[in-house]
Amino acid sequence: MSPATNALHANFDVDYVITYRFHDTPKAEAATDFQNLMQALARVGLAIEVRNGENCSLLVFVKVVSDERLNNAIYRSRVKDWLHGVRAAQPDRETQNSLTSQPLTEAERYCTVHHMITSPREEGGAGITVKYGRWKNVESIFPLHDHAFNNEWMKKWATMTFIKVEDLDDIRNRFGEKIAYYFAFTQSYFAFLLFPAAFGFSSWVLLGHFSGVYAVVNGLWAVTFVEYWKRQEVDLGVRWGVKGVGAIQEKRREFQHEKEVKDPVTGETVQVFPATKRLGRQLLQLPFAILASLALGTIIATCFGIEIFLSEVYNGPFKSYLVFLPTILLTGLVPTITTILTGIATRLNNYENWETTEAYDSAMTQKIFILNFITSYLPIFLTAFVYLPFGSLIVPYLDIFQLTARPFAENEKQLTTPQAGFVVNPSRLRKQVIYFTVTAQIVNFVMETALPYVQRRVFRKYKEIKTERAAKKGATPNAAANDVPEEAEFLARVRNEAELPVYDVSTDLREMVVQFGYLSLFSVVWPLTPISFLVNDWFELRSDAFKICLEMQRPTPYRADSIGPWLDSLGFLTWMGSIISAALVYMFSNDGLGPDGTPADIKGWALLLTIFFSEHIYLAVRLGVRLAISKIDSPGMQKERAERFMVRKRYFEESFGEDAMELPPPMDREKITRVTLEEEARQSSLKSTGPSDGFWLRQRSWEESAKIGAGLIEKMTPTETKKQQ
Numbered sequence: 001m002s003p004a005t006n007a008l009h010a011n012f013d014v015d016y017v018i019t020y021r022f023h024d025t026p027k028a029e030a031a032t033d034f035q036n037l038m039q040a041l042a043r044v045g046l047a048i049e050v051r052n053g054e055n056c057s058l059l060v061f062v063k064v065v066s067d068e069r070l071n072n073a074i075y076r077s078r079v080k081d082w083l084h085g086v087r088a089a090q091p092d093r094e095t096q097n098s099l100t101s102q103p104l105t106e107a108e109r110y111c112t113v114h115h116m117i118t119s120p121r122e123e124g125g126a127g128i129t130v131k132y133g134r135w136k137n138v139e140s141i142f143p144l145h146d147h148a149f150n151n152e153w154m155k156k157w158a159t160m161t162f163i164k165v166e167d168l169d170d171i172r173n174r175f176g177e178k179i180a181y182y183f184a185f186t187q188s189y190f191a192f193l194l195f196p197a198a199f200g201f202s203s204w205v206l207l208g209h210f211s212g213v214y215a216v217v218n219g220l221w222a223v224t225f226v227e228y229w230k231r232q233e234v235d236l237g238v239r240w241g242v243k244g245v246g247a248i249q250e251k252r253r254e255f256q257h258e259k260e261v262k263d264p265v266t267g268e269t270v271q272v273f274p275a276t277k278r279l280g281r282q283l284l285q286l287p288f289a290i291l292a293s294l295a296l297g298t299i300i301a302t303c304f305g306i307e308i309f310l311s312e313v314y315n316g317p318f319k320s321y322l323v324f325l326p327t328i329l330l331t332g333l334v335p336t337i338t339t340i341l342t343g344i345a346t347r348l349n350n351y352e353n354w355e356t357t358e359a360y361d362s363a364m365t366q367k368i369f370i371l372n373f374i375t376s377y378l379p380i381f382l383t384a385f386v387y388l389p390f391g392s393l394i395v396p397y398l399d400i401f402q403l404t405a406r407p408f409a410e411n412e413k414q415l416t417t418p419q420a421g422f423v424v425n426p427s428r429l430r431k432q433v434i435y436f437t438v439t440a441q442i443v444n445f446v447m448e449t450a451l452p453y454v455q456r457r458v459f460r461k462y463k464e465i466k467t468e469r470a471a472k473k474g475a476t477p478n479a480a481a482n483d484v485p486e487e488a489e490f491l492a493r494v495r496n497e498a499e500l501p502v503y504d505v506s507t508d509l510r511e512m513v514v515q516f517g518y519l520s521l522f523s524v525v526w527p528l529t530p531i532s533f534l535v536n537d538w539f540e541l542r543s544d545a546f547k548i549c550l551e552m553q554r555p556t557p558y559r560a561d562s563i564g565p566w567l568d569s570l571g572f573l574t575w576m577g578s579i580i581s582a583a584l585v586y587m588f589s590n591d592g593l594g595p596d597g598t599p600a601d602i603k604g605w606a607l608l609l610t611i612f613f614s615e616h617i618y619l620a621v622r623l624g625v626r627l628a629i630s631k632i633d634s635p636g637m638q639k640e641r642a643e644r645f646m647v648r649k650r651y652f653e654e655s656f657g658e659d660a661m662e663l664p665p666p667m668d669r670e671k672i673t674r675v676t677l678e679e680e681a682r683q684s685s686l687k688s689t690g691p692s693d694g695f696w697l698r699q700r701s702w703e704e705s706a707k708i709g710a711g712l713i714e715k716m717t718p719t720e721t722k723k724q725q
Contacts, residue, residue: 011144012490015046015063015113018128019139019498023056033137034058040126044116045069052482054495057139064113071099073112073124078102086244088643089650105173107557110143114556117141120253129253142553145497149174150549157542163187168236175548176557177242182505183541184236185229185563186512190537192225196519196530203527209430210588215524215581220621222520222574227625230567235636237561243640245561249356256353273353281352282363288348289370292341296374299337303330304382308391312425334375341371358564361506365565368510376514380436380522383429384584389602429588433525437518441536444511449543452551460496503552508544509566512537516570520577524584575618582614583607 020037022030041048041062049061064070078091092101118141119125129135153170157163163183172180196218203214237243257271307326310319345367354360386394483491515533523529548555587602699705 010146010148012061012487013063014061014144015110016061016117016141016143017494017498018060018062018117018141019053019057020060020137021053021055021057021139022137025137030137033134037128037135037138040128041117044124044126046113046116046126051487051491051494052480053498057498059491059494059498062113062117064116070109070112073116074099074104074108076124077108077112077115080248081241081245084244084248086242086248088640089647106146107173107176111176111557111559114141132253140498140502140553141556142497142502143556144494145549145554146174154542154545154549157545161538162191163541165239169240172240174557175555176559177240177245178558178560179505179548179555180240181233181236181560181563182509183544184232185509186537186541186544188229188232189225189512189516190534190541192221192228193530193534193537196221196523197534200523200527200530207527209526210524210585211527212585212589214527215585218520218523219574219578219581219618220625222516222577223618223622223625226567226570226574227622227629229570231629231632231634231636233562233567235634238636238640238643242559242561245559246358249358251355252357252360254350254353255355271355273355278352278354281348284348284351285367288344288367291344292371293374295337295341296334296371297378299333300330300375300378301382303327303333304379304387308387338371338375342368345371362565365506365569369513369569372510372514373517376436377517377521380429380432383432384522384525384587388426388429389587426588430526433518433522433529437523437526437529438532441515441532445536445539445543449547449551456500456551497553500551500553503548503555505555506564506566509563511540513566513569513573517573517577520573521580522584524581525588574622575615578614578618579611582610586610 018037020034022034025033037060038048041060045065046062047065051059051061053059064073075091078087081087082090115125117126117128119127121127128138128141130138130141157167160167168180168184168187171183199217200214203211207213234243237245255271256273258273258277259271260269261272262268263270303326306329307323310322310325345364349360349364349367352363354363480488480492480495515536519529519533586607699708
């Protein structure tokens with residue numbers, strides 16, 4: 001029995017669970033909508049079972065009604081891939097032979113069934129959409145966890161240092177390519193961190209902070225990693241058979257067309273939204289970026305000023321406690337403002353009216369990246385490019401923040417900012433980078449993994465106690481009250497999984513990209529940054545596996561051939577890193593004191609010249625690295641060439657036969673006599689022959705041509721050559 005079959009058997013052969021919640025819907029309307037849901041699912045060939053759920057909900061269990069129906073859907077999907085160039089070879093015309101030559105994976109099965117549930121009716125699906133339109137009561141659609149695989153996965157990875165490509169294959173076969181690409185990226189990033197970690201430690205010991213040598217090596221490493229990952233994406237795409245799958249784009253239900261036109265190439269009627277109108281809507285990103293910068297920048301800069309005032313100006317009671325006030329303000333205000341701005345970004349993205357899901361996600365990623373760039377890097381930018389160069393000029397104007405400490409001050413002298421003689425703290429920048437690359441990583445790990453796990457355990461226990469008390473009082477019966485014994489354990493597990501949040505791989509990808517930005521932009525300040533990230537990412541890979549297995553609903557497998565628009569973000573951060581690192585090295589060389597002994601004595605023209613040359617060196621290096629990597633062969637490229645060769649060979653054999661290149665059989669040897677010559681002459685006279693016919697009849701076969709050629713060679717060979725032979 002295959003692993004996929006084992007998983008399905010452990011889950012009563014359930015493919016998907018649909019949560020239908022109706023607590024805000026009138027009973028008659030909820031019953032009608034539920035009946036429509038059952039009809040839509042049955043129409044596409046899905047078997048259905050319904051059980052009671054928690055909190056006014058129903059659990060709808062579905063599976064494909066027959067293997068033949070599933071096999072046909074999978075075959076159509078593979079043919080579609082071939083038509084779009086994803087597959088090099090056409091699937092075998094016999095459905096069963098096609099599935100035998102390339103066995104069905106668990107992810108492909110779930111992906112196909114999900115397509116049957118969610119695709120529009122015109123594409124052969126039931127058209128069920130979560131929380132949208134007529135299906136507003138459909139709360140979630142999710143497959144069930146394979147707990148045997150999950151336990152084995154976590155135990156195996158807990159004892160491994162490096163994840164092998166075969167382990168990535170297992171993830172891809174279970175959870176689809178989109179999640180597998182995330183783990184492949186994080187593992188490649190982790191392996192690449194070994195070099196900067198070792199070199200960073202050496203630089204910290206021998207070269208100190210703000211080393212130009214470290215900045216050059218770190219920039220070269222960042223360029224090499226990004227270009228290597230681009231090649232790695234292609235190799236994995238070939239290995240997993242999804243190269244070019246991005247060309248198969250899913251149309252959004254929310255897309256609103258303005259007109260319908262006939263495609264001049266295909267003759268099909270297509271729905272169109274004018275590109276110029278969308279471009280006009282996209283221009284609203286500029287005021288959005290300005291609004292986000294002002295909102296988040298104002299909060300961060302204000303807290304930054306308060307923190308400087310309390311830590312370096314205020315000298316009164318409770319100073320050791322008051323310095324945490326800016327952190328508390330940031331912790332409360334920044335997430336709130338970020339949530340508001342994310343909502344605005346989502347509305348703006350919807351207003352842009354993207355036609356496909358891929359285009360919509362790409363545009364949304366760009367907007368989210370702007371917000372993350374501001375919240376993640378702006379504090380360090382303020383320290384490096386405002387406080388250290390101009391701190392002596394700014395600090396005297398920080399009197400406005402006296403309100404934060406006035407209730408605790410004993411006299412005005414403790415609140416008075418120095419009008420002259422203030423000296424900036426050159427170690428502030430390094431301490432800030434250490435906080436974001438070490439402390440913040442640990443806090444994020446706890447908040448992301450440990451805290452949600454504890455919260456869910458406590459909430460689950462609380463819910464059990466509350467249910468027991470309600471049952472004793474004769475209130476609403478427990479959802480499991482009518483479960484049959486043989487299903488009770490299974491249904492309890494399903495109800496727990498139905499309450500779990502949905503896993504979003506983009507969140508984890510965003511964390512890795514932001515971390516890469518710290519390394520590319522600011523690690524020259526503290527060369528031990530790569531060591532911190534190396535340790536963090538080892539735990540990150542395991543904690544993400546733990547999170548998927550225990551804290552999230554099992555992800556629906558989605559196909560992908562890259563990490564999407566985050567690759568562009570990596571390229572942008574690498575380019576910016578070349579500029580920022582060069583500026584930091586120039587401004588704070590001499591171990592943070594600047595080229596002339598103080599960061600305040602900076603020549604503007606020299607700084608701009610440094611940035612100019614650094615950027616152009618980066619462009620030249622990127623071109624060289626890209627060219628060098630393109631010359632290196634890889635298993636993916638070899639496999640692609642082999643597949644193309646087999647396709648050409650197969651086509652040639654099917655078109656011309658396997659003996660197309662074999663020699664024609666030898667002609668019957670017959671003795672040439674006067675009679676045979678006269679017969680040939682007679683036959684020739686009966687046909688209307690021209691000079692060309694006579695030319696091609698002088699030699700009857702290839703054997704005769706070879707014999708005559710050998711005779712001519714013998715006659716024309718010079719005499720001296722014959723003697724030597």
